[in-house]
Amino acid sequence: MPTVHAAVTLVTILANAGIAAADLLKADFVLANSARVGVPRSWLPFLAVLKLAGAAGLLLGLLWFPALGAAAAAGLVAFYLGAVAAHVRAGVLSNIAFPGAYLALAVASLALALTR
Template sequence: MSVTYVVVTSLAAFMAGFSGASIFFRAGFVVDPLVEYGVPQSWWNLLGAAKVAGAAGLVAGLFLPVIGVLAAIGLVLYFAGAAITVLRARSFGHVQWPLIYMAPAAASLFLL
């Protein structure tokens, strides 16, 4: 396991965990766009839990790589879905955000 993998995976875990916690704490910069995109409020806790679980899986993957691979795949799929949601809402100025969060998760897959 390389130092680069540990750094990138730790960054991906931090970003996903931060994003998930931001939903739980109802941070305006996260939940205001969710309202704009038409995401039902009843989904918000599940979406936050998915991000936090992905972050925990990435950290666990530093010790048990198969869990990290599965968590990274899950986060890539999650953020791909988020990008699609943004595009469907025609909020083209926001599409970079899910892609920025997806990038380190995807990179961790290639560095393993």
């Protein structure tokens, strides 16, 4: 199980770091999606910092502080529940799979951290 935990957590870290970079770089797809969902452009740096904090917490949890990793995963679960809710509220279901996939990774990371 430790190998599965490490693999899933590493994928979650990379996914969150990647989407945070896209947020910070204001990638076209990020700007289009945030406009459709009703998220102001000015929020993107803050949202990117939250994603990076989650990724950093997962990494620290994987390497040294398991409780921090679980807390970071829980924070990402809450974050992506909010993202899915924002999509539903805005009626933007055509791409809900993206926040749903990030949510699934966060849930898997949390579940594995808690069974460690």
